Amino acid sequence: xxxxxxxxxxxxxxxxxxxxxxxxxxxHIIKDTFRRAKSGLFYPPHKAFDKVILQKTIxxxxxxxxxxxxxxxFAAGSQxxxxxxxxxxxxxxxxxxxxxxxxxxxxxxxYAGRIASIFHVHDHVSxxxxxxxxxxxxxxxxxxxxWHYGFDRVIVLAGEDSxxxxxxxxxxxxxxxxxxxxxxxxxxxxxxxxxxGFHVGQGAAxxxxxxxxxxxxxxxxKFLGAYTSAENNTNPLGQRPDGEGYSKAIEGSLHVAGVRKxxxxxxxxxxxxxxxxxxxxxxALQRSLSEFVATSYKPRIGHTLSASGLLETGLLLNDMGCGxxxxxxxxxEDDDVFLSYDAPAPRGPxxxxxxxxxxxxxxxxxxxxx
Amino acid sequence: xxxxxxxxxxxxxxxxxxxKYTKPKSLDVTLKExxxxxxSLDVTLTLVMLSDIYGLPETDDFxxxxxxxxxxxxxxxxxxxxxxxxxxxxxxxxx
Numbered sequence: 001x002x003x004x005x006x007x008x009x010x011x012x013x014x015x016x017x018x019x020x021x022x023x024x025x026x027x028h029i030i031k032d033t034f035r036r037a038k039s040g041l042f043y044p045p046h047k048a049f050d051k052v053i054l055q056k057t058i059x060x061x062x063x064x065x066x067x068x069x070x071x072x073x074f075a076a077g078s079q080x081x082x083x084x085x086x087x088x089x090x091x092x093x094x095x096x097x098x099x100x101x102x103x104x105x106x107x108x109x110x111y112a113g114r115i116a117s118i119f120h121v122h123d124h125v126s127x128x129x130x131x132x133x134x135x136x137x138x139x140x141x142x143x144x145x146x147w148h149y150g151f152d153r154v155i156v157l158a159g160e161d162s163x164x165x166x167x168x169x170x171x172x173x174x175x176x177x178x179x180x181x182x183x184x185x186x187x188x189x190x191x192x193x194x195x196x197g198f199h200v201g202q203g204a205a206x207x208x209x210x211x212x213x214x215x216x217x218x219x220x221x222k223f224l225g226a227y228t229s230a231e232n233n234t235n236p237l238g239q240r241p242d243g244e245g246y247s248k249a250i251e252g253s254l255h256v257a258g259v260r261k262x263x264x265x266x267x268x269x270x271x272x273x274x275x276x277x278x279x280x281x282x283x284a285l286q287r288s289l290s291e292f293v294a295t296s297y298k299p300r301i302g303h304t305l306s307a308s309g310l311l312e313t314g315l316l317l318n319d320m321g322c323g324x325x326x327x328x329x330x331x332x333e334d335d336d337v338f339l340s341y342d343a344p345a346p347r348g349p350x351x352x353x354x355x356x357x358x359x360x361x362x363x364x365x366x367x368x369x370x
Numbered sequence: 371x372x373x374x375x376x377x378x379x380x381x382x383x384x385x386x387x388x389x390k391y392t393k394p395k396s397l398d399v400t401l402k403e404x405x406x407x408x409x410s411l412d413v414t415l416t417l418v419m420l421s422d423i424y425g426l427p428e429t430d431d432f433x434x435x436x437x438x439x440x441x442x443x444x445x446x447x448x449x450x451x452x453x454x455x456x457x458x459x460x461x462x463x464x465x
Contacts (some may be wrong), residue, residue, distance in 0.1 A: 036383075036464055041419055058387075114411065118387055336379055 002146055003219035003370065006060065006208040007314035008052040010159075011301040015199060016182065020094045020130075023172025024180040028201030028302035035273040037098040043159050045204070046111065052206040053115065053157070061119045061155065061208065065217035068152030069123035072116035072146050076108040076127050077160035078307020078357070090165075097165055104299035111323030119155055130228070131356030132270075134158065135205065136309030139364045141224035142209060143256070154210045159307040160202035167305070171200055176274050177303075189330035190271035191278050191338035198273050201302020205311040220317050224349060226364035236359050239276045243284030245361035246353060250288040253363035259349050262290045264365065266325050266350035268316045269338075271296025272303055281353065282303050282338070289351070293336070293343045300328035307316035309354035309362060316352070320345040320368055373397065375457045376423070377416065381408065382425040383461070384415040397440035417442065423460045425451030 017026040034046035034265065061070075091097065108127040116125040124145065130137040135158035145151040161167065171177035178186050180198045189195035209223055210216060229252055231245030239245070254261055267289070269281055273296070285294060297312040304311055319326050326340045331340035347368050354362045378393050379426055390407035399405055401413050408416070417434050424446045435441040454460040 039422060039464055041415075041464055046386075053386070055387075059390075114386075296382060 001212060002143070002209050003145070003212065003216065004207055004209050004221045005217050005219050006057050007205065007220055007310070007317065008054055008057065009205045009311045009314040011201060011203040011304060011311060011315075012049055012076040013300055018094070018096055019180065020091050021096065022167060022169050023177070025168060025172060025177050025179065025199065026180065026183070027168070030161050031203050033202065037094070040145075042099060043161065044163070044202070045159055048159060048202060048204045050325065053118070057206065057208065058119060059215070060217060061145075062151070064213070066151050066152035066210060068211070069253055070119075070121045070153040070155070071124035071126075071142070071151050072112060072119060072121040072155045072157070073138045073141060074108055074112035074115070074127040075138045075156060075158040075256055075306050075310065076112075076129055077127060077134045078131045081369050094140045094165070096163065096168070100361045107304065110217050115157060124151070130360045131358055132303070132305050132308060132361070133228065133354040133356030133362040134306035135311070136226065136352060136354040136362035136364050137228045137356070137360060139223070140228045140362070142303070145224055151350050152213065154209045156207045156209065156310060157204075158206070160305055162200055162203045162303070162305040162307070171259070176272065185204060187330040188273055188299040189271040189332075190269065190299060190328050191282055191294070191335070192331050192333065193274070194273055194332040195330045196273050198298045199302040200319045201298075201304045203301065203304030203307040203311045205314055207310055207314065208231040213336070222370050223365040224259060224365040224367055226362065227252030227254050227256055228345075228360060228362040230359040231361065237357055239277040239280040239355065241276070241283065243280040243282070243287070243334060245359065246281050246284030246355070246363075247288045249353070249361040249363035250255070250284060250351065253351070257349070257365040259365055260312055261288060263350050264289055264351050265292050265346050266316075266320070267292050267294040268312050268350065268352045269294050270308075270353045270355045271294045271298050271306045271328065273298065277355065281355075293325050294338045295325050301336075308342070309352060310365070313352045313364070313366065316350065317368070320350070371454060371457060371460065374439070376460055377420070377439060377442070379457050379461050380416045380419045380423075381412065383411045384419060392437050397438065397443060399439050401436045401439065401442070419464060420446055422464045424449070424453065427451070
């Protein structure tokens with residue numbers, strides 16, 4: 001059995017507005033992590049990661065060795081391709097415009113190796129670039145390490161440079177993120193007929209998964225299984241409206257977890273709120289599960305890209321610990337499935353979903369019964 | 371401005387974990403990991419920040435001598451384009 005014993009998360013519900021960029025919009029940003037970014041001396045994600053890599057977690061890992069091997073997986077999202085597009089007039093004085101003076105710092109594998117060494121992890125280090133699905137996609141890698149390669153502990157770090165000019169241009173150009181000119185008529189929500197889209201958000205998460213051992217701390221959840229799929233789609237940026245990719249991921253995760261679809265009653269959706277995702281994810285859930293309630297955290301904290309899958313799973317665990325599955329903000333219709341109100345949280349298995357550009361759909365099943 | 375204090379402030383801004391770091395007691399200390407607990411990445415980041423503080427132009431070459439902290443200080447002072455009265459003012463300059 002695999003347990004999640006730690007899950008530190010970083011996000012904010014507060015928003016800051018940026019008007020002097022190509023696609024003016026507001027974002028969920030943790031300002032102090034951008035200190036000295038403009039001069040190129042710092043890279044904001046690293047400052048954000050510092051806030052989830054807690055000394056107490058390091059001490060726990062170092063002071064409680066496991067019998068088998070330990071791995072460190074860095075779910076780094078789309079960091080590799082983020083660069084300036086040159087398609088838009090650029091205001092280099094804008095607050096969010098910064099250069100990376102020390103480019104090797106952006107190489108995710110070097111950063112991963114550095115953080116792995118802090119945790120004294122010397123058996124396996126790897127990075128993952130599965131876009132916004134990254135932090136759930138690595139859970140499939142994680143289960144393989146546990147089940148087939150003799151690992152007893154896996155540390156997962158998730159996040160990327162979500163709030164930066166190229167990212168805001170990309171999602172602004174795609175009309176996925178809500179533009180300043182559209183506020184306040186358009187609010188972030190998910191699975192809603194009126195409110196669509198999201199704000200981009202900064203976030204990070206660090207989780208420790210391990211097999212049971214003598215010194216193990218009280219688990220937050222049981223990890224039951226994960227699966228990542230693609231769908232039959234020639235457009236790597238598109239989503240099939242019938243939700244084939246999501247369905248294949250959900251059914252794959254149910255199979256490896258050994259869980260019946262009737263037993264999954266809570267879903268943390270990817271829930272970006274875009275028209276395409278609303279159609280695809282809703283169709284898949286209605287086809288592949290029985291009775292469930294679904295929530296989305298993106299209307300609350302923004303789309304934190306690669307961090308979102310694991311980060312939002314941590315938030316749901318906290319909320320379910322308080323007895324609720326929270327409503328999806330800004331729903332304009334009463335809905336007792338894609339929740340327009342807070343619902344009581346049942347105990348037992350729940351499903352987390354994520355999707356990433358490049359035709360990537362990930363599902364993971366956890367249980368609150370430990 | 372005390373260079374050891376400035377160096378220390380830059381290290382604290384750059385190094386993710388300070389448990390292995392030992393603040394230099396003199397300018398004669400080397401920048402080797404076994405002496406002050408900074409790895410090569412820590413040293414590079416710290417030197418880039420010091421270069422910014424002293425206004426050293428960015429070049430493709432990054433040849434700051436690292437045989438000792440004194441060598442770093444001498445290089446900075448010989449090539450500086452700006453200076454500050456206090457460590458606090460220096461650190462505020464690298465926004």
